[in-house]
Amino acid sequence: MDAKTCLEKYKRISVLNFATVGMDGSPQVRCISAIHYEDNAMYFFTAPGKTFYDELIFDGRVQILGYTKFKEMIRTSAVAKLVDESERKKWIDIIFDEQPYLANLYAGEKRYIGVIFEIKDAEIEYFNLGVNPIFRELYTIGNGKINSRGYEISEKCIGCGQCSEACPQHAIDSGNPYVINQTHCLHCGACAKVCPANAVIKI
């Protein structure tokens, strides 16, 4: 799995959930499908009169979530940026060509009242619940940064093995200290709960 494949999966899902930050700080989520994908970027259409536009200009942070029928969750965290005026029409035409239904909403030249936002720098989390053990990885596009999450085991580990027994995914290897295989970790916290040495730390 890699970032490019995640974007290809988004394309097949077609309609994605876009979460933004509301003007009052509240969470806001919408279904968005007017999206064009490049290998390492996404471009999406909206109209400048929409609250969605206000939120993107005001804060810009977005989380985009897609879920496949194979139980794959793909979450992208980024800051959406307004595309420069010189490129706006080009991306609008590409998106409208790829998705003819949009002409029902903005017929003819009226499409050009719209604007385009781009996502070029992002963290992408891939989480597959349909395999055993579960599989998760983090990728980036552009200058996106990875924010580590989950659990790790510190030097306080006394090697008792209780965490490994409690783990529902058998994701903890013995050692000094014991080690969590992050690729197969559910982030359930069962290991931290049973550790007698408080060696399991939430990242």
Ligand code: SF4
């Ligand atoms: S958080 Fe859950 S899945 Fe991950 S290592 Fe601990 S017990 Fe296992």
Ligand code: SF4
């Ligand atoms: S339960 Fe705690 S002390 Fe025991 S092996 Fe796991 S991390 Fe180490």
